[in-house]
């Protein structure tokens with residue numbers, strides 16, 4: 716079995732960029748890696764409806780925290796069998812966002828923390844009911860929220876197809892989401908977490924991180940909730 720690794724963080728933190736650097740580092744050392752990003756826009760109707768809701772379509776759908784979370788969860792559910800298969804066939808499967816995104820954003824939307832009922836609801840829905848595979852390791856890419864917001868704004872100006880959605884425009888939500896993520900990492904929610912500093916003066920070394928993550932399966936992932 717390969718290692719199932721996730722990258723988590725607020726919007727604009729640099730998750731996609733980091734997942735590419737990690738993928739490159741693994742490939743350069745001969746590790747067989749596959750990368751998947753959630754939500755799976757263009758591949759999953761649930762993901763596309765969620766994106767449309769965040770862009771203002773579908774009436775009051777976006778106002779329901781649980782309905783949005785169920786859409787994101789169903790997107791993952793329809794990829795569950797494939798995830799298990801990929802983890803058997805490759806050394807590493809790296810996911811850009813996964814279940815912890817739903818836990819962090821949903822809890823933040825209802826002003827709860829990592830110990831609240833929303834995080835437990837997401838855990839029961841996705842891991843118990845939908846039986847999604849539990850990651851071997853989760854990486855929290857920490858950057859100051861102001862920097863992440865600035866990056867998302869710049870990306871919007873440079874790429875007309877990346878218009879900021881309702882969550883990205885909500886500074887309070889981004890701050891609360893960062894706090895819930897910190898709480899999930901602190902309690903090592905579901906699997907070991909690695910908190911890395913993605914700020915410009917941080918000491919993030921993708922090559923070193925890639926090596927550390929590769930060892931997670933052999934370390935034997937302990938599960939805490």
Ligand SMILES: Nc1ncnc2c1ncn2[C@@H]1O[C@H](COP(=O)(O)OP(=O)(O)OP(=O)(O)O)[C@@H](O)[C@H]1O
Nearest residue numbers: 724725726727728729730731732733866867870913
């Ligand atoms: N280390 C970095 N230094 C400078 N700019 C960066 C860095 N990492 C990412 N960026 C830039 O910040 C923007 C957001 O990065 P990226 O798309 O990787 O973030 P993300 O966390 O995947 O975003 P989202 O969750 O909103 O899709 C991009 O324009 C990217 O080029």
Ligand SMILES: Cc1cn([C@H]2C[C@H](O)[C@@H](COP(=O)(O)O)O2)c(=O)[nH]c1=O
Nearest residue numbers: 726753754787812813816817820882883
């Ligand atoms: C996967 C997932 C995502 N979200 C949130 C996080 C973002 O604000 C939006 C869209 O995701 P993207 O990475 O910016 O394309 O949705 C969420 O609340 N729950 C999830 O499971």
